[in-house]
Amino acid sequence: MKAIVYRSTGGPDVMELVERPMPEPGLGEVRVRVRMSGVNPTDWKARRGSRGHTDGVEQVPNQDGAGVVDAVGEGVDPAWAGRRVWIWEAAWQRADGTAQQYVVLPLRQAVPLPDNASFELGASLGIPALTAHRCLTVAEGGPDRLGPSAMAGRTVLVAGGAGAVGNAAIQLARWAGATVITTVSSPEKEALARAAGAHHVVNYRTGDAAAAIRAVAPDGVDTVVEVAPAPNADLDLAVLAPNGTVALYANDGGNELAVPVLPMMFGNLRWQAVMIYTVPATAKDHAVAAVSAAVADGALRVGERSGLPLHRFPVERVADAHAAVERGTVGKVLIELP
Known part of the structure; x- marks a missing residue:
């Protein structure tokens, strides 16, 4: 099978297309025929060496993807074979990401993808959507799991509403019933944020952003993503x-x-860091379930009409795909597997 690997850290040019043996699923695992592999900022940062790498060890990049289960291991219901799935965290603490024709991973990390949801959507979920869900559920008294009306009466500010996480946060917050405000830096990004469903969009480069946000949320915002x-x-x-x-x-x-400490104290304010790879398992389970429910409801979408332009690259141009994410291309970068 065809796979993208790198054996040392560095720029996009360290990746190469190789032939590898077909992997076989083990206990509790499935093998997925990957159709689309999604590229995230953490993917190129890992390739640059952010998480360390042992020289000479082959690493297949990319956490997210979508495809079809084509084989199951011991302990997995055979009915999984043939199911369309989306994949999350394939390469986290593993050498096998989604930039290959077939990937073997634990069943938990292959989530059913409805027939009416594209592989492009499936490969765009993973890190961005799970991160957005966690950001929307860490507030004081907030829901642990999103669903319709779960955030009714709350106001959310999404910084950078034209990014992949920002786009997912807007759509999930809207689905959960929140009022959504977002900040952007250009008219083009304003159009994307509105397409995603933001109720109010503020261009922070053209005026007083705080005044503009307070004008539509005089009591303040409950959560900032x-x-x-x-x-x-x-x-x-x-x-x-x-x-x-x-x-x-x-x-x-x-x-x-x-x-400043005193304003934080008097307001009982919280700055909560989120790293989706290491959140508690229960929070990850809630996020996966909620994202799946949002997809089933048609509440998560991709494409320019939904505020997230898609940029497709054939697997032979994986270096160009990673470079596009590294330079901040607006939208979602996808690699098509043959």
Whole structure:
């Protein structure tokens, strides 16, 4: 079978297309014929060496994907064979990601994908959607698992609503009944955030963002889904409601966060870090179940009309795909497996 591997860390050019033996599923595992592999920022960061790598060991990149189960291991119901699935965290603490024609992984990490949901959608879920779910469920008194009306009466601010996590957060929050505000940096990104379903969109480069957010949420926002916690600390502090939470899932714009203690204390405010790979197992289970339910309800979508343009690359151009994510291409980058 065809697979993308790298044996040392570095730029996109360290990856190569090779032939590998067909893997066989073991106890509690399934083998998935991968149709689409999704590329996330953590994928290129891992390839650059963020999680360490032993030189000479073959690593297949990419956490997310979608395809069809074509074989099952011992202990797995044979009825799984032939099912369409989406895959999450295939390469986390494993050498086998989704950038290959077949991947073997624990059954838990292969989730049924409805027939009316595309493989493009399936490969776009994983890290972005699970991260968004966690960010939306860490607030004081918030739901542990999203569903229709789970966030009714709450106001959510999504920083960077045109990004993959931002897009998923907007759609999931809308599905859960929240009022959704998002910040963007350009008219083009404003159009994408509106397509995703944001009720209010604020271009932070064209005026007073805090005033604009307070104008539509005079009592403040309950949850901020934050991609750039350091640059946005003052803005978040200015718009948070009492007992509000900033759920930060990235460090765009800087790795050092400074917030004044007394305003945090008087407001009973919380800055909550989110790293989806290491959240508690129960929270991961809730996220997988909720994302699946949102897909079944038609509440999670991809494509430019849904605020997340798709950029498809054949597997032979995996380096171009990774480079596109690395330079911040807006939308979702996908690799098509032959």
